[in-house]
Amino acid sequence: MAPTLELYTRKIGHPEWEEPFVVNMGPQHPSTHGVLRLYLELDGETVVRCDPRIGYLHRGLEKLSENMTYTQAMVLTDRLDYISSAANNTGYCLAVEKLLGLEVPRRARLLRTIVCEMARISSHLLWLATHALDIGAMTVFLYCFRDREWLLDIYEKICGARLTVSYPRIGGVRLDFTPEIIDELYQFTEEFPTRITDYETLIDVNRIWLRRTKGIAVVPPEKALNMGLTGPSLRGSGVPYDVRKFRPYDAYDEVEFEVPVGKNGDTYDRYRVRMEEMRQANRIIRQCLDKLAQTEGEPVVAEGAPDLLMPEKKKAPRAVPHPKKGFMVKGEEVPVVPEGEVYVSIEAPKGELGYYIVSDGSGKPWRVRVRAPSFVHISAIPEMVKGHMVADIIAVIGTLDVVLGECDR
Amino acid sequence: MNPIRTIFLTEIAKGLWLTLRKMFSRPVTVQYPEERKPVAPGFRGRHALVRDPNTGRERCIGCLRCAKVCPSRCIYIETERDPETKRMVVKRYEVEALRCVFCGYCEEVCPVNAIVLTEFYEYVGYRREDLYFDKERLLANWDEFLTTQKRPYFNPYWKPRGVPEKMLPAPKRKAEGV
Numbered sequence: 001m002a003p004t005l006e007l008y009t010r011k012i013g014h015p016e017w018e019e020p021f022v023v024n025m026g027p028q029h030p031s032t033h034g035v036l037r038l039y040l041e042l043d044g045e046t047v048v049r050c051d052p053r054i055g056y057l058h059r060g061l062e063k064l065s066e067n068m069t070y071t072q073a074m075v076l077t078d079r080l081d082y083i084s085s086a087a088n089n090t091g092y093c094l095a096v097e098k099l100l101g102l103e104v105p106r107r108a109r110l111l112r113t114i115v116c117e118m119a120r121i122s123s124h125l126l127w128l129a130t131h132a133l134d135i136g137a138m139t140v141f142l143y144c145f146r147d148r149e150w151l152l153d154i155y156e157k158i159c160g161a162r163l164t165v166s167y168p169r170i171g172g173v174r175l176d177f178t179p180e181i182i183d184e185l186y187q188f189t190e191e192f193p194t195r196i197t198d199y200e201t202l203i204d205v206n207r208i209w210l211r212r213t214k215g216i217a218v219v220p221p222e223k224a225l226n227m228g229l230t231g232p233s234l235r236g237s238g239v240p241y242d243v244r245k246f247r248p249y250d251a252y253d254e255v256e257f258e259v260p261v262g263k264n265g266d267t268y269d270r271y272r273v274r275m276e277e278m279r280q281a282n283r284i285i286r287q288c289l290d291k292l293a294q295t296e297g298e299p300v301v302a303e304g305a306p307d308l309l310m311p312e313k314k315k316a317p318r319a320v321p322h323p324k325k326g327f328m329v330k331g332e333e334v335p336v337v338p339e340g341e342v343y344v345s346i347e348a349p350k351g352e353l354g355y356y357i358v359s360d361g362s363g364k365p366w367r368v369r370v371r372a373p374s375f376v377h378i379s380a381i382p383e384m385v386k387g388h389m390v391a392d393i394i395a396v397i398g399t400l401d402v403v404l405g406e407c408d409r
Numbered sequence: 410m411n412p413i414r415t416i417f418l419t420e421i422a423k424g425l426w427l428t429l430r431k432m433f434s435r436p437v438t439v440q441y442p443e444e445r446k447p448v449a450p451g452f453r454g455r456h457a458l459v460r461d462p463n464t465g466r467e468r469c470i471g472c473l474r475c476a477k478v479c480p481s482r483c484i485y486i487e488t489e490r491d492p493e494t495k496r497m498v499v500k501r502y503e504v505e506a507l508r509c510v511f512c513g514y515c516e517e518v519c520p521v522n523a524i525v526l527t528e529f530y531e532y533v534g535y536r537r538e539d540l541y542f543d544k545e546r547l548l549a550n551w552d553e554f555l556t557t558q559k560r561p562y563f564n565p566y567w568k569p570r571g572v573p574e575k576m577l578p579a580p581k582r583k584a585e586g587v
Contacts, residue, residue, distance in 0.1 A: 176569075
């Protein structure tokens with residue numbers, strides 16, 4: 001029998017009969033930062049259950065890279081977290097370098113550190129812009145994009161691309177900086193702290209901002225660790241875990257910086273941590289630039305770094321420069337990449353980004369697995385939004401700083 | 410919250426004062442179609458095959474390095490032997506620009522600096538064929554780029570800065586700008 005109108009009206013107000021009110025948030029919702037879909041069960045405006053549905057941006061990057069050589073697969077890592085592609089490239093290159101046992105020259109390490117920190121600043125700026133816009137502060141959005149534009153321009157001068165940079169390569173970086181770039185970066189680091197102060201003037205003590213962020217999505221330290229949060233989301237809860245300090249890679253052991261931590265573990269503390277991180281990133285860039293002057297004229301690619309055109313076979317003759325003629329000749333046969341497996345993680349702007357690579361000795365990776373921070377952070381959303389209002393879901397997604405390109409891969 | 414701050418809206422006033430100050434600073438907006446931002450040297454844009462000024466032909470020798478290194482496999486090359494001069498010549502050189510990811514690997518591995526990603530970025534097409542560049546289109550792209558180019562052009566990947574010379578093939582070591 002078809003349900004009548006009377007039956008429907010009777011259902012309302014009956015707690016046993018009442019079905020949960022289901023709302024599908026996304027995948028086209030502008031505040032889900034990509035194509036995240038949240039299946040929400042609501043009681044009035046309070047969230048009872050939240051179920052993230054992911055996979056709308058799945059491109060199979062891990063599988064794709066099995067059919068590519070190591071150098072070709074690096075281009076794919078640009079598309080993981082497309083806001084901070086330089087950091088992704090660096091993590092991948094570090095993993096392959098560990099397999100190969102390559103020692104990267106100091107200048108290349110410094111250059112990589114600079115582009116990684118630039119990626120951190122530009123990622124945090126985009127996070128602040130969209131997070132503030134979601135919560136209702138439009139001016140900050142415009143200011144942040146203005147400053148991010150400057151960084152993208154510098155990227156364009158460094159390597160010729162603004163977003164998908166592909167700047168590091170296995171064994172170093174692809175190009176050295178020109179003196180103009182170094183001058184412009186000095187100018188940037190000079191000016192950027194005042195810009196951060198500007199954003200803080202706008203929203204740090206703003207009552208609307210405080211009401212929307214203080215006490216929202218509180219994560220105690222133990223819970224944050226159990227949920228697998230990393231990066232600023234974990235440090236907001238007061239756990240001073242930073243890969244740059246615990247397992248320093250590139251030039252992070254040479255530079256001085258602090259790891260800011262929060263106290264309460266709410267959205268406001270995570271905001272404060274990211275703002276402070278931008279200042280520290282600025283400081284790191286400054287120190288690296290000073291150190292760059294000491295390594296003037298040094299090579300930026302390691303001796304014995306693989307050619308971009310890697311052979312796909314298991315064993316191939318190594319190209320060695322001919323002593324007199326100006327070209328490479330074939331040397332002895334060596335394994336292209338030694339057999340083995342390796343896990344390397346770096347502190348990406350979003351959190352701990354890990355690469356697990358299994359090599360069977362050929363020029364193609366047998367398996368590449370990416371430990372993406374956004375994927376883990378999305379799994380924490382249901383816990384964090386439980387009992388909050390629908391409007392606070394926006395704040396939670398914003399505060400975790402997820403990028404779906406990285407989550408779905 | 411501080412009661413004085415609550416009543417007098419000091420933090421809101423501070424923020425408004427900041428935005429008011431910014432009103433008098435120089436605008437950073439670029440009115441795009443009318444004015445354009447300068448493109449950085451070495452920007453990875455539309456593909457082109459370098460025309461050798463001496464021979465008037467392409468520089469490409471058909472070694473297939475770019476086709477092999479391309480991550481998206483968008484370069485297609487066919488070579489043949491010229492019956493008169495007994496030299497290898499490039500019969501077909503095609504780039505499917507829609508598949509390209511603009512990583513710049515091709516220009517970096519090219520031993521004779523034949524393929525470049527020019528600084529030209531404003532190109533569209535109504536059909537897919539419009540962005541399927543064959544050899545003539547690629548050479549025409551280069552000519553078009555050179556006529557619009559105001560400063561002398563040197564692609565940074567022709568001779569990567571900071572890469573030791575012995576790691577580069579000989580023609581790359583003495584690469585010159587156009």
